[in-house]
Every structure is written in structure tokens, then in C-alpha cells.
Amino acid sequence: MAKQPNPARRSQRSRQAILTAARELVSEVGYAKLTIEAIATRAGVGKQTIYRWWPSKGAVVLDAFLALSESGPDQDMALPDTGDLKADLRVVMRATVAEFADPAFEGPIRALNTEIINDPALAAQYREKLAGPVDEAKKARLRSAQRAGQLPPDADLDLALELLYGPFYQRWLLRSGPLTPQYADALVDAFLKAMRPDIGGSAH
């Protein structure tokens, strides 16, 4: 049985250096060309210190980005809620679109997604730490809309989020079209129509 290291004795100095080095390097050379050796060298750290605390390259990079969000203990990821659902969603989607169109942001996120796609364990961690809370915030806004009668009370919110973000995610990942504010608006419009209750007389 392998001996587990004692987290209490973990060097925070080394941990921070590794995460910072990982973030820098993934930006400089891209995820595919990122190596553990390079991270260790850049961080001034022994390779073993990385292998001791992380199971894979992907885990280090994920942690590197998680660490960014750790600054504020419970950072405000709540969506705007003015009462106008369409307007609020447009604001959010336009911001999202802009964020993913930013070259500095997209490289690492794209790399992370690549890993997540192929590594279920990493995906679970990602969902729990990053995507989960964000999705919860989105669903909170949708629930508010349900209470306001702007969405059907029995709507499947997980499916709803997929309808809203799935098309965008696909376009972004596959680079199959431009990411513009107009596109964001079109997605919101389509989403709201899709969420409307069935109309009497929608013959077959």
C-alpha cells in the first residue's frame, strides 16, 4: 500500500509556484506542449513534488484555474435579476460570448475542455468545483423566472441550460461560426421560444 503524504505538511510555497508556473506555461506553449518537467523547472520545484500531489497534468492545470477563483471565499457568481428575463439573459450570453472570444481566455479553457472530454475523473472534478456552482447560479435565475411566471413551473432546468448553452458551446468548440452579440441574442430568443408552453392547435 502506497504511503499517503501528509497534507498538513504540504508546502504552500511550492503549491503556489506550481500553479502559477502551470498557468503561465499553458498560456505560453499551449496545453499539448505543456510538460510536467517544464512546470517543475519553472516553479523551481522537484518533479516528485508535483507527482506527490497531483495525479495528472490535467489535474494540475485544472487546479491552476480553480485556484484563480479561490481568491474570494464565495465569489459572486449570481446572475443579474432585474425581473426582465430576456434582458438579463441577453446580458449574460453576450458576456459569455465575449469571454470565450477573447484569445487570452480561450486557449486554456479550450485545453481544459479537451482534457475533460477524455478524462471522466477530471470531468467530475471540473463539474463539482467549477461548472456545478456556475450552473447552480444559472438555474437560480431560471427558478426566479418560474416564480415570476415567465417560464413554465415544470420546466426541466438542466435541459433548459443545455438548450441555451449547448449551441454556443458547439459553435465555440468547433469554431463553426462567429461569436457575436447578435448570435448571443439569437440564442436567447430561440431559448425563450423553446421554453414557451405548447400552444393549443399546434396540429401535429
Added chain:
Amino acid sequence: MAKQPNPARRSQRSRQAILTAARELVSEVGYAKLTIEAIATRAGVGKQTIYRWWPSKGAVVLDAFLALSESGPDQDMALPDTGDLKADLRVVMRATVAEFADPAFEGPIRALNTEIINDPALAAQYREKLAGPVDEAKKARLRSAQRAGQLPPDADLDLALELLYGPFYQRWLLRSGPLTPQYADALVDAFLKAMRPDIGGSAH
């Protein structure tokens, strides 16, 4: 300047052996553990013959799958068109969902998607050779629906396809939910509602 090899002299024997070996190996060991050396060995081919004709591992694998579709000169990828759009789309989406849930199929496709996400050049080739024709077939069915008055004549069909497939693609890639026939139906329903024209009095 590097000298280009002459495609006219290319050995079809070697080409087929390489593509077959690539297909087999990607199924056996997965894309990540697939190596050029293993392909060459399995194919009974020199490594240089692979490097001569393909720029990357991803290109070989893509070609390996493209070659599968080359059998029929214009294989029938047309969607069913019974006149009942909803029924036809349900058939198609249920089949798609089943296909992507099949473990034998999903491994290589997932691997290919990973590569495409990070390699724009590969993505372009993929779009041109595989996704393009398929999308065209789908749009043909939607145009037929437009002519039948089941979809607005001015609908953006690229966006339409994204609305229909994007949610599914995201759920599949991120494994964020089950891929069931019910899910397929729900996507079709939401899609059709999203495509309906605006209704008078949709006070935002």
C-alpha cells in the same frame, strides 16, 4: 525548400494498411495511447511512409474514418422525409443518440473531436469531408419542411442545426446526462418550438 513526394507514385497498398491499422489500434488502445510507431508496425510499413503523407497523428485517424465513407461514391446520407417533420426528426435524433451511446463508436469519435477542437487545420478538413456533407443533408430536410410550411421560410438553417444538435453534443461530450430516446424526443420538441414564428403578444 522541402521536396514534395509525388502522389502519383503513392503505394495504395501501404495507404490502406496504414488506415486499417490506425482504425484497429484506435479501437484497441484509444486515441491517446495510439502511436505512430505502433501504426507503422501493425501496418508493416516504414514510419517514414506515414510521415511522408500525413502531417500528424490526428490526420491519419481522420483519414482512417474518412476512408470508411469512401466506399460508396455518393453514399445515401439523406434524411427520411415522410412529410411529418417532427416524426422524421425524432427518428433521426433517436438514431443519433443511440449511435453516440454505443461504446464501440464513441471512443474513436470522441478522440477525433478532441483533436479537432485543438487543431483548426484538422477541423477544416473534418468539416469539409465529413461534417459538411452530413450537415447539408440535414439542411436539405429542413428546406423541405420550409417548402411544406412547417418551418419559417426565412429561418437561419445553420443556427437551426445548432439548436437541434448543440445541446446533444454538449451532453455527450461532457457526459452531463443520459442519452435516451426520451431525451432525443425532448430535443426535437424544443427545437420545433424554438423555430415557431413569434406569436403576437409575447410581451417580453
Added chain:
Amino acid sequence: MAKQPNPARRSQRSRQAILTAARELVSEVGYAKLTIEAIATRAGVGKQTIYRWWPSKGAVVLDAFLALSESGPDQDMALPDTGDLKADLRVVMRATVAEFADPAFEGPIRALNTEIINDPALAAQYREKLAGPVDEAKKARLRSAQRAGQLPPDADLDLALELLYGPFYQRWLLRSGPLTPQYADALVDAFLKAMRPDIGGSAH
């Protein structure tokens, strides 16, 4: 600037395995067909471990033979000195001739000489580590003969060694004649005559 490995951490186990494997292989397949990869495999060692410590194939082989002589810290390479120069030299030359006629010995030595001829750096190392001490022992015997009045006191000993060994070296390298005890004796005789002082009246 390339980082130098730390010799203090060098694995003596690996070093010995490499030198032994090199010696074996050079005997089995000859120097020309000797490869670093084969040495590494035979020694159960990573290629990098060879590249880390030796600059070239020749250096490994040279070291392999040097290591043989390292057994005794200062092995006795002194030549016999019975007082009878001609008899002593005959013993030495006959032994040398026999040694170089031995097929087991000649292969590696021939290989080493080939390398030395084309690689001045290797030659310098060879001279310093192997040939130098041996030559010094030979010159010691000749100096003893000078003190005994058997050789002129002002004789150029480097030239003398060349006169004695050069003909033999040439015949061995080029395989231009048989290496027999008689030949050894003839060389000694010629050498001694060549070293005699000029005789009065040797009209040019």
C-alpha cells in the same frame, strides 16, 4: 549552456553494465555494426544514460577497454630487464606479435584504431590513458640500455620506438604480411642495427 550531469550521482552499476556490454558486442558484431541502442539494451540501461556520460560510440568502446586495465591501480607494465637488450626485446616483440595475431584481441583493437585515426579527440584520450603509459615503460627499458652502453646516450627514444613498432603496426593494420616470431626477431635485429652509432667511413 548545457547542464552537466553530476558525476557524484553516477550509477556505477550502470557504468559497468555499459562497458561490459560494449566489450561483448564489439567482439560479437564488430565495431562498425555496433550501435548505441544495442549497448543500452544489452546493458539494461536507457540510451540517455549512455549519451549522458559519453560523447560518442568510440568513447564508450575506448572506456570499455580502459576499464579492463583499471583492475590493478598501477598494473605492472614494466618490460623485462635482464641486461640483455636484444633478448628482452625479442621476448617483448614476440609477445606483442602473438597478441595482435590473436583473433579475439585483434577485432576490438582494430576497431579502436580505426576510430582513433579519424577522431583526434579520441586519439588524445587514447594516448594519455593507454598508449602513453605503455610507451613510457618501453622508453624506461631503452634508457636502461642507454645506461648500460647498449644504445647511444643521445638516441631519440620516440623515434626509436617508432622504428621498432612502426613496421609491425603497418603490417598488422594493412595485413600486408604474416605476424610470426621470426618477423618479431627480424624487427628487433633491424632496430638494433639502426640504433648503432655511425661507423667511421660510411661515406654517405
Added chain:
Amino acid sequence: MAKQPNPARRSQRSRQAILTAARELVSEVGYAKLTIEAIATRAGVGKQTIYRWWPSKGAVVLDAFLALSESGPDQDMALPDTGDLKADLRVVMRATVAEFADPAFEGPIRALNTEIINDPALAAQYREKLAGPVDEAKKARLRSAQRAGQLPPDADLDLALELLYGPFYQRWLLRSGPLTPQYADALVDAFLKAMRPDIGGSAH
């Protein structure tokens, strides 16, 4: 049984181009870095044309140098014979020393010697075509000296040549000393002394 090519149909154009290219390249990059491919390319010739007519790289290079001497049908390689053996040998040895000290000359010759040392077949060809005739010319001069009473009539001329050239060959190959006119003279002196008959009173 391998089919032999028909020498009658051999292209002299290609042969000359190959030999010239070989000579040029061995001067430019040295023998070790000389490749068949480079010769073929430089000569504007298919690789097979080289493999068809020569068994090895060494054979091509040897032929390349032999071809140089083929210009004159029986080129004058006779040694000077003024009647003064010592003077004649000094002239010859000084010329030899100068020739081998010339950097332009020494590279290819050194390379050729390396090959010859390890390839008995090549050595035989070399001896027959190049060294043989030259040695014969040298022995002719020594025979003339025998007739003139300057050398013992029963002297072993093969051994004699070895005594004269062996030391020089060794010094040149191993770079173990300077190649000067004084050195040439010293060799001639030592050689002549070694060839003198035994003197009465050479105790034991």
C-alpha cells in the same frame, strides 16, 4: 542467383559523374559524412546505378581515386635513381612527408585507410591497384641499389619497405609527431643503418 549487369552497356557518363561527385563530396564533408544518396544526387544519377556497380561506399571512393591515376596509361611512378641511394631516398621521403602533411590530401587518404583497415576485400583491391605498383617501383630502386652494392643482395625488400615507411605511416596515422623534412632524413638514415650487414664483433 542474382542477375549480373552487363558491363558492356554501362554508361560511362554516369560512371564518371559518380566518381567525380564522390571525390568532391569526400573533400567537402569528409568520408564519414559521405552518403550514397548525396553522391547519387550530386551525380544526377539513381541510387540503383551506384548499387549496381559498386558493393560499398568504400569501393566507390577507392575507385574515385584510382580513376585519377588512370589518366596516363602507365604513369611514371619510378623513383629517382642518381646512383646515390641516400640522396634519392631523402628526396622521396621528403616528398612523401610533404604530401601527407598537406591537409587537402590527407583527408581522403586517411578516410581510405580507415576503410581498408576494416575491409579486407577493399584492402586487396587497394593493394592490387594502388599500393602494389607503387611498392614495386620502390623495390625496383632498392634492387638497383643492391646491384650497386649499396644494399646486401639478400635483403628482404618487403621488410625493407616496412622499415622505411612503417614508422612514418604510424606517426601519420596516429598523429604522434610532426612530419618534417628532418624527420624524413632521420628515417632514411635509420633505414640505411638497419640495412647494413652485421658487423663483426657485434657481441652476442
Added chain:
DNA sequence: ACGTAAACGAGACGGTACGTCAAGTCTTTCT
């Protein structure tokens, strides 16, 4: 405050695969 056990930096190790190079063979095309 001190001794000790841990985590640490450093980096050598046995390996795998890389992408390149040249060898020698085989095939196609041209003359």
C-alpha cells in the same frame, strides 16, 4: 531547543516515442 521524520530540490535512472536520416530494395517511367 532539539531530534527526527516529513516534505522538499535536484536530478539520475530505465523506458517509450518522437521525428529525421540513410541504407539498400523495389517499382515505375522514360529513353
Added chain:
DNA sequence: AGAAAGACTTGACGTACCGTCTCGTTTACGT
């Protein structure tokens, strides 16, 4: 049919990293 052109299989090259495994050297408890 010989020769050019050049694609082919083979296999060694030297490099880059992998993940594991010592080495001393801090570091920070628990006495």
C-alpha cells in the same frame, strides 16, 4: 534493357519526457 527517379521497409540516430527512485537539505513537529 539500362538508367532516372523516387517511394518503399528497415532500423539507428539523438532528443524530449515520462514516472520512479535515490540523494542530501530544509522545515516544523512532538517531545
